[in-house]
Amino acid sequence: MIMDQRIALDPATFAAATTHLDGPAVLEDHEGGLDPWTAAVWLAARDDNARITLPAAPAAVSPEMADKALDTLTALAGTRVRVPGAPSRFDDLPDGVLKLEPGDPGYRGRSSTYMRGGRPALILRPRTPGEVADALAFARRHPELALGLRSGGHGISGRSTNTGGLIIDVGGLNSIEVLANGHVRVGPGATWKQVAAALDKYDLALGSGDYGGVGVGGLATAGGIGFLSREQGLTIDRLRAVELVLADGTPVRASDDENQELFWAVRGAGANFGVATAFEFEAEAVTEVGWAQLALVTQDLEESMRQFGEVARDAPRDTTVFWLTGQPRQGQSVIQMYGMVDSGDPDTIVERLTPFATTGLLAQQQVVVARYADVMAQAADVGAEGHHGRGEPISRSGFLPRLTDEFARDAAELLRSGTTFFFQLRHMGGAIADTPSDATAFAHRTPEFSVAAIGMDRQALDEAWDRLMVRHFDGLYLSFETDRRPERLHDAFPPATLERLRELKRRYDPGRLFRDNFPIDPQGEDR
Ligand SMILES: Cc1cc2nc3c(=O)[nH]c(=O)nc-3n(C[C@H](O)[C@H](O)[C@H](O)COP(=O)(O)OP(=O)(O)OC[C@H]3O[C@@H](n4cnc5c(N)ncnc54)[C@H](O)[C@@H]3O)c2cc1C
Known part of the structure; x- marks a missing residue:
């Protein structure tokens, strides 16, 4: 059956909005036609060969709806769609670090988290510890922006999204490498179900929590109370070393042998001390x-x-x-x-x-x-489409x-x-x-x-x-x-623990750069 595909649209707008490899689409012009965005979605879904250039950002009832329209279109059309690049609000973005701002394709998928809705002014997505340091330098230059850290996006206490602020999203640091002797090296952006799947091949497991979608970065810097904790201890008890980028951009490794005080602090109050870029855990035999x-x-x-x-x-x-x-x-x-x-x-x-x-x-x-x-x-x-947390x-x-x-x-x-x-x-x-x-x-x-x-x-x-x-x-x-x-x-944190954390905060983050999750005041004014 041959169907006459028609879209109701102002032809001039549509011509500016789309080019079609197989010649012009059949158009009909009448009042109340579809806007170019809707037409583009229609075209992208209908025709794999369509190349679409949009004239402007989508008209929408709210910025959230505009983000959704953009994400739907990019999900449907991928690289076949070209969207006008809005100029960045910032003129000092770190070179080479992936960024997302409102209106960028993919922004909506990273702006909310599992539990929370948000609309950050900027999301930086570093892929190496060096890029994390560059992102932190940007954060230091912009103290006016609330800073959130994001790994797996399942934060409850941690404000890994916000409205109008900056998010450093290390979700892309998600590699998992099973080492010798039951050790495993994991990036903060991996999820616990991915860690479990990687260890399963070796008849190993590492307790985390009750939900495999949770990210490594947030849980492994706070505790980790899960189904194996009564046998293995908390997830942080299986941590043997952690790599962090500190507030001043310095990369460090902390373990029982080096930076011991930092290693102590990361296991329970990690979000106050740096961006964790890799963890080494010791798993146990579980079949x-x-x-x-x-x-x-x-x-x-x-x-x-x-x-x-x-x-x-x-x-x-x-x-x-x-x-x-x-x-x-x-x-x-x-x-x-x-x-x-x-x-x-x-x-x-x-x-x-x-x-x-x-x-x-x-x-x-x-x-x-x-x-x-x-x-x-x-x-x-x-x-x-990412997470859909609201409120x-x-x-x-x-x-x-x-x-x-x-x-x-x-x-x-x-x-x-x-x-x-x-x-x-x-x-x-x-x-x-x-x-x-x-x-x-x-x-x-x-x-x-x-x-x-x-x-x-x-x-x-x-x-x-x-x-x-x-x-x-x-x-x-x-x-x-x-x-x-x-x-x-x-x-x-009981008094002695909090006092020790304050001392370390004075040493490692005196300017309180890290403040999205139970922020510790180095001067103790939270007393
Ligand atoms: C459905 C669900 C089930 C859960 N189940 C359990 C459970 O069984 N046991 C348990 O212990 N917890 C559980 N939690 C809590 C969970 O461990 C925390 O919310 C954790 O912070 C989520 O980690 P994330 O990386 O996914 O979160 P994100 O939202 O990415 O981050 C949350 C916070 O962690 C900090 N953070 C994130 N990445 C880093 C990093 N790389 N370096 C330093 N700090 C960082 C930041 O403060 C950030 O705001 C659950 C949460 C949810 C939503």
């Missing part, structure tokens, strides 16, 4: 694991939570179960548990999980024997030394109030406590659980969480905290 997703129903939320606390406390190190629920509906709560048993033996897996499955009425279960890498691979790939997440965190009856009562009350739709208990303990609390800047080594809640109403969640903080929590995990009040820095 098949038991992977469980359970859904339980309970009418007695408090009791189920309390029982979960007891079962989790008694679990061996090879077993880690996270607990998640939201507001009860009609007096009933649905509890999701997802967890891992580091064993491929079905009998062991069932034995380990059965006590958890009896803390409510088991409504659904899926338990499989899988490779660790397959569990991590469940995270979706980020496509060419600002409202997340609070607390470390719970012990899940007491009083905590279960107060937490159940919080859940019933509807202040949080996502309330999670992350099983800690085990090997996390094998590292002394002064051995890394991450100092909270002995809690039973890391607790996190996400809500819609900042004030309501803050008020409720502040009460829990006073009554039950001892510290917080900075990666799940979005509250910017100065007290939070003191929750994240």
Whole structure:
């Protein structure tokens, strides 16, 4: 069947907008025709031979829509589309460093993150430590621009996007090289599912978190509480060396043998001290694991939570179960548990999980024997369109030394109030406590659980969480905290740790260049 392809458009505009290898497209001119951008999208999708030159940036109801139109077009047409190069707002851009500004193709895909919407004035995308140093020199020349660091774009506390500021995006530094003796060298832009896949070929695994889409750079500079932490320790406990570019542009390597103080600081407060450009970890032998997703129903939320606390406390190190629920509906709560048993033996897996499955009425279960890498691979790939975070997440965190009856009562009350739709208990303990609390800047080594809640109403969640903080929590995990009040820095770092971090901040970043994630004031004015 031959179809008469027509687009309704002002022919003069269209002629300026497009050239066609096979001769002119058939046009019809009438009122209310398509704008050249829509026509270009149509043409790009219809004809692989079309070469399209656009006359101007898209007319759109908002800058975000204009970015979206541009990204759709470049996704469809790739190099076949030529877009007018808008002059840069900056006349001192670092030579050779890839940059994205509003209106550039690909900008939209890097302007938002997984959790957050943003519209930075400039995104610099260095591909080598030297280019990172050049990007940092630009940042130093522009103190008026808020600076965010971005690796995998899954920051919650870390403001890896912003509006009107500068982002140094090291997502392109994403190589993974498996070395001898279970060591692996990883770029900050790799994701944990990519790391898991690379190690899987050698029957190795490195604990990270519960979601394989998270980036290496943010997690490995903060902690890393995941499914293997009770056995392997935190991700930072497996770190053997890190390479950073400091605020003044100096590249350094830090390990137990060199720049030891910096190595201490990076393991928990890394975002304050430099841009990490490579990590070396020591992985451990892991092959098949038991992977469980359970859904339980309970009418007695408090009791189920309390029982979960007891079962989790008694679990061996090879077993880690996270607990998640939201507001009860009609007096009933649905509890999701997802967890891992580091064993491929079905009998062991069932034995380990059965006590958890009896803390409510088991409504659904899926338990499989899988490779660790397959569990991590469940995270979706980020496509060419990038992340779509919108607005600002409202997340609070607390470390719970012990899940007491009083905590279960107060937490159940919080859940019933509807202040949080996502309330999670992350099983800690085990090997996390094998590292002394002064051995890394991450100092909270002995809690039973890391607790996190996400809500819609900042004030309501803050008020409720502040009460829990006073009554039950001892510290917080900075990666799940979005509250910017100065007290939070003191929750994240106990006094001796914070004092030591301040001293190091005075030495390595006295000008506070790095300030997007629990910024430490070198002078201690955040006291
Ligand atoms: C869906 C989801 C699941 C998660 N699950 C877990 C989990 O199971 N366990 C856990 O511990 N955490 C978890 N997190 C938290 C996560 O570890 C942090 O948000 C982490 O910062 C994300 O790293 P990223 O590189 O993807 O983030 P980005 O958004 O790229 O960066 C976040 C921040 O990290 C810092 N940073 C990034 N790159 C560098 C670098 N190269 N050098 C120095 N600092 C840098 C910056 O302050 C930046 O603002 C989860 C987050 C999400 C969104």
